Amino acid sequence: MKERIKTQIPGVKSKLLHERREEAVPRGPYHVTEIYVKEAKGSTVVDVDGNEYIDFAGGIGIQNIGHNHPKVVQAIQKQASEFIHTSFHVAPYESYVELAERLNKKTPGNFPKKTMFANSGAEAVENAVKIARKYTGKSGVISFERGYHGRTLLTMSLTGKLKPYKHGFGPFANDTYKLPFPYYYRSDYTTDINKIDEVLLSKFQEFFISEAAADEIAAVIMEPVQGEGGFIVPSKTFVQGIKKICEENNVLFIADEIQTGFCRTGKMFAMEHFEIEPDIITMSKSLAAGMPLSAVTGRAEVMNAPEVGQLGGTFGGSPLACVAGLAVLDVIEEENLVKKSEQLGEQIQKKFHEMKSKFEVIGDVRGLGPMCAMELVTDPITKNPADKLTAEIVRYCWENGLFALSAGMYGNVLRFLPPVTIEKDKLEQGFKILNEAFLALAAK
Numbered sequence: 401m402k403e404r405i406k407t408q409i410p411g412v413k414s415k416l417l418h419e420r421r422e423e424a425v426p427r428g429p430y431h432v433t434e435i436y437v438k439e440a441k442g443s444t445v446v447d448v449d450g451n452e453y454i455d456f457a458g459g460i461g462i463q464n465i466g467h468n469h470p471k472v473v474q475a476i477q478k479q480a481s482e483f484i485h486t487s488f489h490v491a492p493y494e495s496y497v498e499l500a501e502r503l504n505k506k507t508p509g510n511f512p513k514k515t516m517f518a519n520s521g522a523e524a525v526e527n528a529v530k531i532a533r534k535y536t537g538k539s540g541v542i543s544f545e546r547g548y549h550g551r552t553l554l555t556m557s558l559t560g561k562l563k564p565y566k567h568g569f570g571p572f573a574n575d576t577y578k579l580p581f582p583y584y585y586r587s588d589y590t591t592d593i594n595k596i597d598e599v600l601l602s603k604f605q606e607f608f609i610s611e612a613a614a615d616e617i618a619a620v621i622m623e624p625v626q627g628e629g630g631f632i633v634p635s636k637t638f639v640q641g642i643k644k645i646c647e648e649n650n651v652l653f654i655a656d657e658i659q660t661g662f663c664r665t666g667k668m669f670a671m672e673h674f675e676i677e678p679d680i681i682t683m684s685k686s687l688a689a690g691m692p693l694s695a696v697t698g699r700a701e702v703m704n705a706p707e708v709g710q711l712g713g714t715f716g717g718s719p720l721a722c723v724a725g726l727a728v729l730d731v732i733e734e735e736n737l738v739k740k741s742e743q744l745g746e747q748i749q750k751k752f753h754e755m756k757s758k759f760e761v762i763g764d765v766r767g768l769g770p771m772c773a774m775e776l777v778t779d780p781i782t783k784n785p786a787d788k789l790t791a792e793i794v795r796y797c798w799e800n801g802l803f804a805l806s807a808g809m810y811g812n813v814l815r816f817l818p819p820v821t822i823e824k825d826k827l828e829q830g831f832k833i834l835n836e837a838f839l840a841l842a843a844k
């Protein structure tokens with residue numbers, strides 16, 4: 401095997417670029433590594449100094465089909481040679497309509513649907529809330545503790561983690577509320593999952609008495625697996641229970657599948673695991689393999705509530721992004737990525753459980769399919785978050801040729817979002833570096 405890491409990390413060219421970055425860019429836009437990218441292909445990223453990394457971060461869940469898939473590159477190049485932008489609001493084009501048709505079919509829900517496009521995940525959530533408010537004639541929106549929905553004012557308001565996302569940015573949007581979300585590993589009162597679900601579902605009923613009446617609430621928005629929150633998976637009973645209460649109270653259920661969609665969890669959409677048909681689904685990230693694109697798909701009558709001209713934006717559903725999205729859907733079908741995702745999930749979960757039995761700092765391994773994480777603790781009994789160690793492991797990984805990410809309320813979760821298409825040898829090499837990181841930093 402050729403040496404993938406050839407220089408000190410970061411290399412000289414990365415360091416120079418980083419100095420320029422510090423001068424030119426504010427500190428706010430954070431990056432995990434100080435590695436500057438030259439090119440990327442499949443599950444590999446190459447930096448400006450010629451070092452090669454295995455990518456278990458996938459551009460934060462963007463690259464489910466792998467970097468620069470030839471079909472996506474071809475589709476973008478062909479589109480760029482024809483036309484780049486007319487704006488859907490001036491002169492529309494087929495790729496927007498076709499991608500909407502295909503998402504209407506692919507998303508869970510056996511009823512007529514419609515789809516609109518925007519540029520980012522946050523923008524999709526903003527639009528989903530606008531549509532829900534217009535349809536129901538109500539304004540309240542409920543999200544969940546530890547949830548993440550973006551960095552715009554409304555989506556920040558819906559997000560359930562203060563630092564770094566919200567701190568100092570208030571006042572936040574009115575009429576937004578939080579409900580508790582199960583975190584079975586850290587429940588205060590019991591380890592009995594059924595009991596936790598029962599208590600949390602009863603909080604929703606109480607909410608209508610104590611916080612806002614059902615006739616004031618337009619929608620509940622839920623990530624099927626909390627992403628930034630630390631890959632926290634709720635039970636089917638909990639998700640179905642929330643959906644049922646929504647139905648009984650004329651409250652729309654919005655599934656935020658921005659991180660979980662497009663084969664991230666062993667199914668095309670994570671809500672399929674819970675057998676839920678959401679009224680509205682928000683999607684982005686892997687939808688267009690790195691082109692800025694997001695989608696809102698929902699029941700046709702709900703999506704049609706806003707009047708002509710009430711939805712959109714100059715760049716929303718740009719031709720380059722829509723053709724990339726169509727190519728992604730083709731690749732998912734042609735390469736049987738739903739099945740591959742399921743298999744990858746089994747491999748990752750097996751490996752992480754093996755590591756958990758070796759390293760006491762791994763307090764919990766959890767996830768759905770290949771959306772899998774480890775929560776690190778200083779002590780398995782007190783479960784004190786090992787946030788510093790988590791940061792050290794992330795750093796060790798990228799210094800040794802692997803991109804990994806942290807997450808979670810306490811910054812003590814190692815989460816992994818590798819391409820579903822990752823080759824077996826790359827996966828093994830990635831595991832090896834990760835194992836070495838634990839041996840170097842966390843062995844007893």
Ligand SMILES: Cc1ncc(COP(=O)(O)O)c(C=O)c1O
Binds near residue numbers: 656684
């Ligand atoms: C579940 C979820 N919703 C919304 C967003 C916001 O997406 P964006 O960063 O594209 O605005 C994210 C991004 O991580 C996400 O994971």
